[in-house]
Amino acid sequence: MKKLRVGVIFGGRSGEHEVSLNSANSILTALDREKYDVIPIGINKAGRWLIGAEPSQVLAEGGFGPQLIPAALIPDPSEARLVPLAGGEANSLDVVFPVLHGTYGEDGTVQGLLELANIPYVGSGVLGSAVGMDKIVMKRIFAQVGLPQGRFSAFTRKQWESSPESVLAEVENGLGYPCFVKPANMGSSVGINKARDRDGLVRALQVAAKYDRRLVVEEFIDGREIEVSVLGNDEPVASLPGEIIPCNDFYDYKAKYVDGDSALIIPAELPDSTVASIRRYAVRAFAALDCAGLARVDFFVSRKDGSVLINEVNTMPGFTSISMYPKLWDASGIAYSELLDKLIQLAIDRHLEKNRSKTTYELDD
Numbered sequence: 167m168k169k170l171r172v173g174v175i176f177g178g179r180s181g182e183h184e185v186s187l188n189s190a191n192s193i194l195t196a197l198d199r200e201k202y203d204v205i206p207i208g209i210n211k212a213g214r215w216l217i218g219a220e221p222s223q224v225l226a227e228g229g230f231g232p233q234l235i236p237a238a239l240i241p242d243p244s245e246a247r248l249v250p251l252a253g254g255e256a257n258s259l260d261v262v263f264p265v266l267h268g269t270y271g272e273d274g275t276v277q278g279l280l281e282l283a284n285i286p287y288v289g290s291g292v293l294g295s296a297v298g299m300d301k302i303v304m305k306r307i308f309a310q311v312g313l314p315q316g317r318f319s320a321f322t323r324k325q326w327e328s329s330p331e332s333v334l335a336e337v338e339n340g341l342g343y344p345c346f347v348k349p350a351n352m353g354s355s356v357g358i359n360k361a362r363d364r365d366g367l368v369r370a371l372q373v374a375a376k377y378d379r380r381l382v383v384e385e386f387i388d389g390r391e392i393e394v395s396v397l398g399n400d401e402p403v404a405s406l407p408g409e410i411i412p413c414n415d416f417y418d419y420k421a422k423y424v425d426g427d428s429a430l431i432i433p434a435e436l437p438d439s440t441v442a443s444i445r446r447y448a449v450r451a452f453a454a455l456d457c458a459g460l461a462r463v464d465f466f467v468s469r470k471d472g473s474v475l476i477n478e479v480n481t482m483p484g485f486t487s488i489s490m491y492p493k494l495w496d497a498s499g500i501a502y503s504e505l506l507d508k509l510i511q512l513a514i515d516r517h518l519e520k521n522r523s524k525t526t527y528e529l530d531d
């Protein structure tokens with residue numbers, strides 16, 4: 167059988183560049199070479215696309231080596247090609263795995279380019295990716311489909327800068343302290359702070375406003391952090407949930423990637439009825455956002471009364487071999503490289519399903 171040519175895009179113009187390198191390293195190692203020709207595609211922090219290295223070179227150099235040459239993906243729907251800008255042979259691609267977290271990668275932008283190029287790709291499309299990245303729009307959709315969640319207020323950076331008193335008053339009257347302040351579009355806890363009083367709130371809003379033009383403030387939820395993996399396209403399934411025990415006050419960037427003492431408990435110890443609700447909510451959230459392929463759906467389970475509140479959907483969750491997403495599937499009997507096979511197949515299925523739709527209108531339709 168002919169091998170599929172799989173482009174693995176990693177790095178990216180995002181605060182989560184390094185996280186992406188780690189995820190991509192695991193994926194480049196695990197992709198079955200009997201089935202796939204693997205083409206690493208780096209995007210550096212300046213947003214330049216780079217190709218030309220063997221996966222083994224990329225792995226040895228931990229991402230970007232001097233041998234990589236600038237390239238561009240030409241969005242030609244008749245033939246998906248990556249073209250080296252300095253001359254040389256173009257790479258054709260059968261499917262792409264955009265292992266990019268955060269802005270310019272997990273947010274629908276790269277997905278849009280891949281749509282224009284008519285290449286199947288792993289994960290959600292433009293809409294699901296964009297909504298999954300935007301905490302404000304995501305929460306509004308959760309509310310619309312009846313998913314339980316904490317209270318929140320949304321502001322623009324302009325509102326905060328022009329009338330800080332009214333922003334502070336809305337938070338203090340509506341949510342109180344402590345509260346969580348976040349840029350609407352980020353990930354890996356970048357720009358997120360817990361505010362315990364007015365001074366803290368002002369500082370947290372200033373920080374969040376550095377990262378985005380829209381800000382969200384949430385009531386504090388005293389909850390256990392429970393995560394579920396969802397896999398599929400139009401008929402998604404949810405794994406058993408796992409629990410994160412952050413090593414810091416909350417699951418901030420350091421607790422995620424630097425301190426390394428946060429624990430994953432798989433499966434989470436929860437009453438059966440709670441597990442059932444969480445899995446049902448996870449699939450509902452996946453469908454509501456029009457996700458595809460994969461997503462990790464994160465919840466809080468209240469320490470007070472055991473109630474379940476949804477926190478967020480991650481459309482390209484951390485994907486190292488020790489990350490929650492693949493580990494939850496591993497615990498359900500799908501090993502890491504088999505999971506990659508399934509995701510690639512889902513990408514191809516979705517592409518075929520999408521291409522069944524007509525793009526032109528005929529008057530007699």
Ligand SMILES: Nc1ncnc2c1ncn2[C@@H]1O[C@H](COP(=O)(O)OP(=O)(O)O)[C@@H](O)[C@H]1O
Pocket residue numbers: 316346348352353354355356358384385386387388389391412416417418464477478
């Ligand atoms: N409303 C909240 N109440 C309590 N903890 C929160 C709340 N929102 C976020 N957190 C903490 O901050 C972490 C990061 O927030 P999250 O919204 O998941 O952002 P990211 O998209 O960066 O992962 C969470 O995993 C949790 O530890």
Ligand SMILES: [Mg+2]
Pocket residue numbers: 354355464478
């Ligand atoms: Mg999170």
